[in-house]
Structures are given as structure tokens and as C-alpha cells.
Amino acid sequence: MSGSSLPRLLLLATGGTIAGRASDVISLNHYSAGVIAGEELLQSVPQLKQLAEIEVEQIANVDSADLTFAHWQRLVTRVREALAADPDLCGVVITHGTNTLEETAWLLQLLINDPRPVLLVGAMRPATALSADGPLNLFQAVQVAVSPEACGQGVLVVMDGWIHSACEVTKVATQGVGAFESPDVGPLGWVDDAGVHLTPARSDRPVPFAHLQLAEPWPQVAILHGCVEPPSALIPALLSAGVHGLVFTGTGAGQLSAHERRALEDWTGPLPLMLRANRCGSGPVHHRGQFARLGLVPAGRLSPQKARVLLLLALMAGLDRAQLADLI
Numbered sequence: 524m525s526g527s528s529l530p531r532l533l534l535l536a537t538g539g540t541i542a543g544r545a546s547d548v549i550s551l552n553h554y555s556a557g558v559i560a561g562e563e564l565l566q567s568v569p570q571l572k573q574l575a576e577i578e579v580e581q582i583a584n585v586d587s588a589d590l591t592f593a594h595w596q597r598l599v600t601r602v603r604e605a606l607a608a609d610p611d612l613c614g615v616v617i618t619h620g621t622n623t624l625e626e627t628a629w630l631l632q633l634l635i636n637d638p639r640p641v642l643l644v645g646a647m648r649p650a651t652a653l654s655a656d657g658p659l660n661l662f663q664a665v666q667v668a669v670s671p672e673a674c675g676q677g678v679l680v681v682m683d684g685w686i687h688s689a690c691e692v693t694k695v696a697t698q699g700v701g702a703f704e705s706p707d708v709g710p711l712g713w714v715d716d717a718g719v720h721l722t723p724a725r726s727d728r729p730v731p732f733a734h735l736q737l738a739e740p741w742p743q744v745a746i747l748h749g750c751v752e753p754p755s756a757l758i759p760a761l762l763s764a765g766v767h768g769l770v771f772t773g774t775g776a777g778q779l780s781a782h783e784r785r786a787l788e789d790w791t792g793p794l795p796l797m798l799r800a801n802r803c804g805s806g807p808v809h810h811r812g813q814f815a816r817l818g819l820v821p822a823g824r825l826s827p828q829k830a831r832v833l834l835l836l837a838l839m840a841g842l843d844r845a846q847l848a849d850l851i
């Protein structure tokens with residue numbers, strides 16, 4: 524028990540470039556991600572002590588391309604446990620690699636039912652770089668996490684001073700500190716030295732998998748990318764391999780080629796749960812009878828990678844096609 528009157532936060536470190544180290548300060552691309560411990564990241568920003576009392580736990584220390592379902596399971600379990608066990612905990616901040624940050628944020632959005640902020644932050648430059656963005660991003664993430672405005676907003680992502688919703692955010696650039704956007708709708712707000720700017724939260728955020736217990740083994744869900752003359756052998760190969768779900772990254776508004784449609788029509792076995800997303804990066808995929816007849820559920824505005832996360836949880840929860848469609 525501490526005598527501090529500061530809000531208490533849990534920092535869960537998972538690795539990424541924010542915890543990356545290069546051999547010299549001008550190496551922006553050649554570095555090892557996920558090598559600096561969360562505790563060291565915290566100590567590198569002493570100004571955080573003015574904002575909150577922060578306890579650090581290391582969930583993993585990897586490049587986010589190397590995250591596994593086991594890491595996700597550990598992270599979700601720890602967030603749930605920490606919030607349930609400690610009513611005085613103000614929120615949870617997660618340091619994460621930027622490459623798959625939006626998938627983890629969306630996973631947590633679908634699973635964590637608590638109004639307290641759960642917030643992800645990363646960096647585009649390693650911690651050792653000249654003008655590293657990690658320290659300020661971490662400071663601003665904590666600023667948001669301790670602000671009353673962040674309550675009830677669902678899972679948030681703070682990068683480069685912008686506050687994004689887990690539902691909308693996506694990485695849109697391979698380099699540069701402003702690599703995150705929320706296409707179609709824009710960010711929820713921003714944070715600067717004048718404070719946190721967020722419009723009040725809706726009170727009715729749905730958390731469809733709030734009671735789902737994650738269990739090994741996770742389903743296998745593949746993503747297929749639409750293009751001119753996609754290799755027609757891929758669909759039967761995946762279906763024969765027994766995938767539990769498929770996400771089609773259709774061209775335009777979620778179009779599948781005649782080849783792909785035929786491959787589904789020709790398949791004589793049971794079809795897995797399937798979502799139809801798009802490769803445009805913004806805009807919706809709507810219902811179309813032609814695709815519905817093949818068992819494809821439109822993914823709405825979900826990106827292929829977020830559609831896959833939804834499908835993983837839907838499969839784990841034993842949902843059928845209609846129940847999946849109701850979630851979108």
C-alpha cells in the first residue's frame with residue numbers, strides 16, 4: 524500500500540520498436556525490436572512520476588510480427604485479472620510493436636468489458652534513435668490513461684499525439700512518426716501539453732465476447748488477398764487443410780473473382796465461416812446476394828486483419844454465420 528495520491532496504472536510491456544535498440548543513434552531501420560525491458564522504458568521518462576504511480580509487468584519482449592496466440596491469451600488474461608482484482612486501478616497501458624498493434628487493440632476491444640482505459644502505445648523509431656518518438660508517446664499515453672475523459676471510450680491507441688479508437692485505427696505507413704490513422708472517421712481526439720481532448724464516451728459500448736474464455740488451440744483463420752488472376756489452387760488447398768475460417772480481401776467493395784467464386788461452388792465439403800473484406804483501406808463492404816449464397820458474410824468497415832480477429836473469436840465462441848453477421 525503506497526501513500527501516494529497519484530492514480531495507479533499497470534504498464535504491460537510486450538516489446539516492439541518502442542523497446543528497440545540500434546547500434547547508433549542514426550539507425551532508424553536497422554535495430555532489434557523488443558530488447559529493452561518495460562521497467563527501463565518507464566525509467567527513461569522520469570516525468571511520468573508526476574502523472575501516475577506505475578507498476579510494470581513484462582508480458583513479452585518481441586517484435587510484434589512474432590506475437591503468438593499464447594501472447595494474446597496471456598495479455599488478455601492479465602488485463603482482465605488486473606481490472607477485476609483492483610477497483611482502484613485507474614487503467615492499463617500496453618507498449619506494443621506498431622506492425623500488429625491494431626490487431627491486439629481490436630482483440631482487447633472485443634473482450635474487455637470495463638470502462639477504465641485500456642490503451643496501446645508504440646513508436647516508429649527505436650528507443651536509441653535521435654528524436655525517438657517512444658518517450659513522448661509513452662508520456663502522452665499515460666496522460667490519456669489517467670484522464671477522466673478516457674473512461675468508457677473502449678480500447679484506445681495513442682500515437683504521435685492522436686487518440687484513436689481500436690475499432691478504427693490502422694497503420695498506414697512503413698515509416699514516419701505519423702504512421703497511424705483512422706480512415707473514414709478520423710481520430711477520436713488528441714493529447715498535448717494543454718491536456719486531453721476527447722468527446723464524451725457513448726455509454727452503450729457493446730463487448731460481444733466479454734465472457735469468452737480463451738482456450739488453446741486457437742482456430743486457424745487464413746486471409747486471402749484479391750488480385751488479378753489469383754492462384755485458383757489456394758482456396759481448395761486451404762479448405763482441404765481444414766482451416767476453420769477464411770477472410771477474403773476482395774478487390775473494390777469486396778469483390779471475389781469468378782475463379783474464386785467457382786472454387787467455393789465446387790467445394791463439396793462443409794464451408795468454414797468466411798468474411799468478405801476489402802483491400803482499399805477504407806469504406807464498407809455491403810451485403811450482396813451473389814456472395815451470401817456462397818456463405819460469405821460482409822465484413823462492413825473491418826480491415827481484413829481486424830475481420831480475422833473477429834472471426835477467431837466468433838469461432839472460439841461457436842457462433843454461426845447469422846450470429847457472426849449480427850456482430851458487424
Ligand code: ASP
Binds near residue numbers: 585623
Ligand atoms: N517491428 C516493429 C514491431 O514490433 C515495428 C514497430 O514497433 O514500429 O511491430
